Amino acid sequence: MRQGVPFNFTKSQIEVVMYLYHHQDQVVYQRELSDVLGITRPTANGLIKRLVQKDAVKLIEDPDDSRLKRIKLMPLVIADIDSRTAAFAKEFNQMEGKMTKGFTQKQRDELDQLLVRAIKNLEEK
Template sequence: MKIYNYINKVKKLDILLSKEIAQILLRQGVPFTKSQIEVVMYLYHHQDQVVYQRDLPDILGITRPMTNGLVKHLIQKNAVKLIEDSDDSRLKRIKLMPVVIAEY
């Protein structure tokens, strides 16, 4: 019973912290959400590697639908682009746009 209470409290704390981080980012004019920043930072630190969209759920510990939504919004913000793999059209390489690398 005690473990359940701690899990609940940790989850509530995580939600509160995520909301606070979102507000701070918004006030500072950062155009990305916390989750989008996690994707951008991973791609930034792994520019020398090939990263496929399908790898992100395992890397970041998120679901596939969440990954698809994050990537879709990052594409709309011109932060990333998807590049079809020349050997397997089912694979989409995700790459940071130069403007994001230069600005951040």
């Protein structure tokens, strides 16, 4: 088991890990990943194989159908993501404090509204 060692993932592996992280409350099957991530099934299988080798995920045989494999993130990966998320939130809050130094609450609220609107504009197709 990897203790204190940061995980070294490729961009594609990160996509799989983050999908699994955000769907921890659901059963995710290996065969679903190709559709969910828009990649071929052999590519998805290769990603999972390498993530298993890195002790990032484990495959669990489905109790109802032995042909199906459930994918679960390992607790160490979940803890790593949780700690990075907390660190990011702390840094973001510090940056936001610097950025809005001297602003009134009304000005902060207006800035928040403008940023939300700008993000929505970027998301439009």
